[in-house]
Amino acid sequence: MQHSSDVLRAAGLRASAGRTAVVELLGRQSCLLTAQEIADQLREQGSAGSTATVYRALETLHELGLVRRFDSDGLARYEPVDPSGEHHHHIVLDPSGDVVPFDDAELERAIVGIGQRLGLVVTSHEVILRGRLIDEPPESD
Amino acid sequence: MQHSSDVLRAAGLRASAGRTAVVELLGRQSCLLTAQEIADQLREQGSAGSTATVYRALETLHELGLVRRFDSDGLARYEPVDPSGEHHHHIVLDPSGDVVPFDDAELERAIVGIGQRLGLVVTSHEVILRGRLIDEPPESD
């Protein structure tokens, strides 16, 4: 929150109503929301929330590294970036489509190793698993 | 190629002109192409390639597990699935936007471990890294 405001200022931008509302809403959710969901929730809670403003705010926040964007099924979903560097990845459950966050130290270590092996600085990464709970039957047509 | 044809038949579908052309084109590329790129290349080479057919073929092939789909920047990109189970992941290079394939055994092991730890069958997974080559200066505004 304070961090976002600082980063915006440092970029010569304003911590304006729309942007602040988006940051604050995302901070409360901590996991993926679509632009539409954000706009709807903002309007419900009475904050500013035209689609244009929400999309513009998300684009700006993404460029500044304050939110993470994740495209799936032709939709963009967003979540806040924790300034401490904490992050998680996502599993899409098979029959339901529910998205579940997870993190794994070994996975992170493997990714660091890949960067070293290939001679590049990995600035960000995302991992998406799709799967179903054991015991649950596979989808049958 | 033969494999695709078999899988289509097994699903009660036909290995028709459009679908065959898409499979064959993807087989030649082995890495990510958008639907538009596929349609354009098909038309250039004289094969069938209306956008509708390409989209429909890709959807079908994806459902049958013959192609992999990968959403990024609001665009869907596709690549063939190797029937032997071989697969790779992608690095998006930072200044250029070029996409480079890679694979890593340790990464795959970590993913298997995650599935076990969380009690689920991981049916597919994708990993996207973004980074820049060491020595290359970060983007300056």
Place this chain on the structure above:
DNA sequence: GTTATTGCAAACAATTTGCATATAA
């Protein structure tokens, strides 16, 4: 001969943009 597939053009859905107004510094 039947039934699945194609292509066209129109319909859609998510996102972006122009521009006048409102707002933060």
Place this chain on the structure above:
DNA sequence: TTATATGCAAATTGTTTGCAATAAC
């Protein structure tokens, strides 16, 4: 007061769909 951010509505873009014509089996 001056530059930035907002909202509306219109424009774009990627993708999907209805339907008559066509090709696969």
